[in-house]
Amino acid sequence: MPKPHGGRLITRQIKKESYETKNLMEFEINTNLSEDVLNISHGVFSPLEGFLCNNDLQNVISEKRLSDDTPWTIPILLDFDKNKLNGIKEGDSILLTNKEYGLRSILSIDEIYTFDKKKLAQEIYRTQDMNHPGVANVYNMKEHLLGGKITLIESKTREYDEYNLTPKETRFLFKEKGWRDIVAFQTRNPPHIGHEYVQKTALTFVDGLFINPIIGKKKIGDFRDDVILASYDTLMKHYYLKNRAVMSILRTSMKYAGPREAIHHAIMRKNYGCTHFIVGRDHAGVGNYYGPYDAHDIFSQFPDLQIIPLFFRSFSRCLKCGSVVNDKICPHDPKDHINFSGKKIRELLRDGKIPPEDMMRKEVAETILKFDHPFVE
Amino acid sequence: MSEEKDDKKFTTISIPTPLAEKIKKRIKGTGFTSLSSYVTYVLREVISGMEEEEDEAFTKDDEKRVKDRLRALGYID
Numbered sequence: 001m002p003k004p005h006g007g008r009l010i011t012r013q014i015k016k017e018s019y020e021t022k023n024l025m026e027f028e029i030n031t032n033l034s035e036d037v038l039n040i041s042h043g044v045f046s047p048l049e050g051f052l053c054n055n056d057l058q059n060v061i062s063e064k065r066l067s068d069d070t071p072w073t074i075p076i077l078l079d080f081d082k083n084k085l086n087g088i089k090e091g092d093s094i095l096l097t098n099k100e101y102g103l104r105s106i107l108s109i110d111e112i113y114t115f116d117k118k119k120l121a122q123e124i125y126r127t128q129d130m131n132h133p134g135v136a137n138v139y140n141m142k143e144h145l146l147g148g149k150i151t152l153i154e155s156k157t158r159e160y161d162e163y164n165l166t167p168k169e170t171r172f173l174f175k176e177k178g179w180r181d182i183v184a185f186q187t188r189n190p191p192h193i194g195h196e197y198v199q200k201t202a203l204t205f206v207d208g209l210f211i212n213p214i215i216g217k218k219k220i221g222d223f224r225d226d227v228i229l230a231s232y233d234t235l236m237k238h239y240y241l242k243n244r245a246v247m248s249i250l251r252t253s254m255k256y257a258g259p260r261e262a263i264h265h266a267i268m269r270k271n272y273g274c275t276h277f278i279v280g281r282d283h284a285g286v287g288n289y290y291g292p293y294d295a296h297d298i299f300s301q302f303p304d305l306q307i308i309p310l311f312f313r314s315f316s317r318c319l320k321c322g323s324v325v326n327d328k329i330c331p332h333d334p335k336d337h338i339n340f341s342g343k344k345i346r347e348l349l350r351d352g353k354i355p356p357e358d359m360m361r362k363e364v365a366e367t368i369l370k371f372d373h374p375f376v377e
Numbered sequence: 378m379s380e381e382k383d384d385k386k387f388t389t390i391s392i393p394t395p396l397a398e399k400i401k402k403r404i405k406g407t408g409f410t411s412l413s414s415y416v417t418y419v420l421r422e423v424i425s426g427m428e429e430e431e432d433e434a435f436t437k438d439d440e441k442r443v444k445d446r447l448r449a450l451g452y453i454d
Contacts, residue, residue: 069421162449169443172435176444176453246452300408303418304425 001171001180002275002306005267006047006070009167013041013152019106021153024095027085027107029078032253034098034155035216036076037105039252039268041152042166046271051078053111053147061123064260064301071267071302073260075124077115078107079142088112102156110148117141124257127289134255134286160215160229165248171273173246174208181206183276183310184269187213188254190223190231190368192360194315194340196239197324202278202310203244210274211236211247214254218376221346225249227374234367248272258283258290259298263305270307279309316340317358349374392416 004010029037039045047070052060057075059067066072078096088094090112096105121128121135130136158164165173174182183202187195203209211232215225223231229249236245250268255261261284266277283295291297296311316337318325325337340359348355354365368374400412409415435443447453 162446165446168435169446172440172443173447173452176447242451246450303422306425 001174001273002270004043004046004167004271005306008047009043009171009271010040010046010049011043011168012049012150016104016153019151019153021095021104021106024093024106025085025088026095026097027080029096029098029103031098031100031217033078033096034101034103035251035253036078037096037103037150037152038101038155040076040150041105042168044167044250044252044268044271045076046167048072048076050107050110050149051145051147052076054113054115054145056147057115057145061120064263071263071305073124074255074257074264075120077141078146080144080146081142082144096150101158102154104153104155106151106153107146108148108151109146111146113145113147114143115145124255124260125289126258129289132256132286132289134257137255160225160249163229163247163249164251165272167271167273170210170246170248174210174273177208177243177246179207181276182208182210182274183278184210184212184272184274185278186250186265186269187211187228187232188222189342190228190360190364191235192340192342192345192355192364193317193324193358196235196361197315198278198280198312199245201312202276206276207244209240209245210269210272211245212250212269212272213247215249215251216253220376222376223346223368223374224371224376227368227371230371231364231367234363235361238363239361254284256284256286256289258285259294262295262309263298263302266299266305266307266309270305274307276308276310278312280312281314314339346375387413390416 040048040050052075055067057077059065060072060075064071064073085094088109090109093106093108096107097103117138118128121138125132125134127135130139183206185199199209213228213232232247236247262279265284269277279295282290282292285295296309299305299309313326313328315324315326316339318330318332319336319338320332321330338358345355345360349365349368352369354362354369397412400415404412404415409418444453
């Protein structure tokens with residue numbers, strides 16, 4: 001079992017009756033920030049114990065590391081409108097709340113500071129283009145940031161939480177299963193044959209597969225979360241050995257920061273107890289902001305990451321080979337290749353049609369088509 | 378060894394000159410831009426293998442709760 005990132009799995013949670021909060025100023029935060037609070041408090045973001053202070057932020061921007069040299073590539077920041085938290089100062093504590101999550105969490109404010117949005121966008125996303133969704137989010141942030149440790153008091157159970165295991169729980173699960181080497185696969189879509197091939201190729205060399213869909217805010221036309229989970233349940237039931245694959249969700253927002261986010265994704269999976277992490281083509285990319293294999297190359301900057309990236313290229317089905325191939329193993333002309341096009345599969349399913357079996361398992365497609373509305377509307 | 382001058386972020390470490398010369402030869406034509414960047418890379422790799430883990434166990438009640446959840450998912454017997 002790999003050590004958690006930074007050497008210690010963080011737990012920032014107390015029993016709700018053990019802390020008096022009635023005198024604290026309340027600050028309602030949005031869903032994404034609530035997910036950050038939960039990920040910090042359950043150790044998904046270990047070694048972070050709270051939102052970044054300025055010295056850590058500047059180091060993450062310039063060095064891709066926290067100020068103690070631990071690799072960290074995506075800033076976890078809490079922005080706020082100074083008019084809404086009038087009179088607060090460093091050393092105060094406030095109560096972070098969110099109705100949807102039933103969230104109540106204390107923030108001990110170590111620092112109140114401002115930041116340079118253009119610099120943040122350029123260094124994290126490599127662009128200042130507002131059309132980049134991550135950059136747009138940065139420009140939409142408020143001007144001030146709060147840095148400091150958080151302590152979760154309570155949050156309510158939400159849908160799909162039966163699949164929502166904390167790092168402490170997944171580490172326990174992997175030990176119970178006797179797995180030493182575990183490969184993590186991140187996804188935001190139901191599985192097609194290309195995904196299955198990548199997962200099983202990786203699984204061949206390790207003890208277990210950890211399927212870890214990102215659940216949360218989606219675009220119109222994306223598959224719904226319940227569809228993704230049901231389709232994976234079906235695939236695992238019919239095509240995976242029961243003792244070789246498990247699934248748990250991860251609630252976090254996509255930043256579309258390409259290579260930097262690939263490192264962040266690997267760190268989270270290390271905290272879940274995984275030893276290997278699958279990185280595909282244009283991982284966490286959007287548009288043409290990053291090269292197709294930038295998210296592979298960045299790993300060479302982190303000899304101390306302590307999780308092994310498994311780099312995969314695009315897979316397709318070669319009609320001449322009669323099997324799934326990539327450009328490293330197949331000598332035939334691309335004209336002989338059928339790509340696993342997510343767009344094509346979506347179009348067929350939208351029309352109520354089962355995609356060809358060499359693109360998607362029939363059982364998976366049937367599971368998706370059982371939903372009246374499988375796509376976000 | 379020569380070092381970038383930044384009092385806050387960097388410090389100077391002495392290594393034997395012959396070793397420094399060997400490293401300079403070794404990093405020619407690689408992605409390493411300086412002796413310092415190479416030494417930093419190697420030391421980060423070495424030191425990361427020495428981090429200590431504090432493995433916090435579940436209480437008996439929590440362990441039972443987690444096992445029940447994992448059984449419900451069909452992940453353990």
